[in-house]
Amino acid sequence: MKYIALCYKKFTKIEEFLTNLFLIAITALVFLSAVARTLHHPINWAVDFSLLLFAWEVFLGGDIAVRNTKLIGVEILTDKLPVRMQKALSLIFFCLIIAFCLFLTFFGIKLSAENTKRLFQVLPISYSWCTVCVPVGCFFMAISSCIKIHEIIKTPASAWSKKERAVV
Numbered sequence: 001m002k003y004i005a006l007c008y009k010k011f012t013k014i015e016e017f018l019t020n021l022f023l024i025a026i027t028a029l030v031f032l033s034a035v036a037r038t039l040h041h042p043i044n045w046a047v048d049f050s051l052l053l054f055a056w057e058v059f060l061g062g063d064i065a066v067r068n069t070k071l072i073g074v075e076i077l078t079d080k081l082p083v084r085m086q087k088a089l090s091l092i093f094f095c096l097i098i099a100f101c102l103f104l105t106f107f108g109i110k111l112s113a114e115n116t117k118r119l120f121q122v123l124p125i126s127y128s129w130c131t132v133c134v135p136v137g138c139f140f141m142a143i144s145s146c147i148k149i150h151e152i153i154k155t156p157a158s159a160w161s162k163k164e165r166a167v168v
Contacts, residue, residue, distance in 0.1 A: 012067065015060055022057045026050050048120040055130045059137020066097065067144040083160045090152050094145045101142040108134030
């Protein structure tokens with residue numbers, strides 16, 4: 001079990017590194033593309049490559065948001081509920097995330113398979129490299145949601161405070 005936890009921790013570090021790298025690359029490519037276009041030497045492939053990186057950024061970043069519980073919530077309503085109800089709502093919330101992510105994973109695989117022959121406008125690569133981020137990212141989000149459910153279940157109601165909910 002410790003080996004799996006260690007591998008998962010390394011995976012999360014790699015995922016965070018990639019999302020940071022993608023964000024820097026997107027920013028640099030868009031900026032350089034705008035400057036080059038102004039100088040009448042457009043970088044035609046920059047837009048397509050930025051689109052590819054942005055798609056991956058969204059879905060990998062979504063997994064980071066789920067893992068760190070940086071999702072939109074309506075705490076003004078849930079804070080007034082009993083602690084057991086708050087835990088139950090958190091469990092329901094993460095179960096819904098898992099169901100939706102598995103739905104997107106299933107249909108994202110189909111979408112990626114359908115896009116194998118489609119190419120980017122300028123890049124000589126399959127558009128599947130862009131659409132495969134949907135099933136990959138959603139599968140990762142489902143795993144992160146399962147881990148959150150495990151953490152919610154093992155946290156006793158007496159320890160369920162605002163600080164705990166921010167972590168869980």
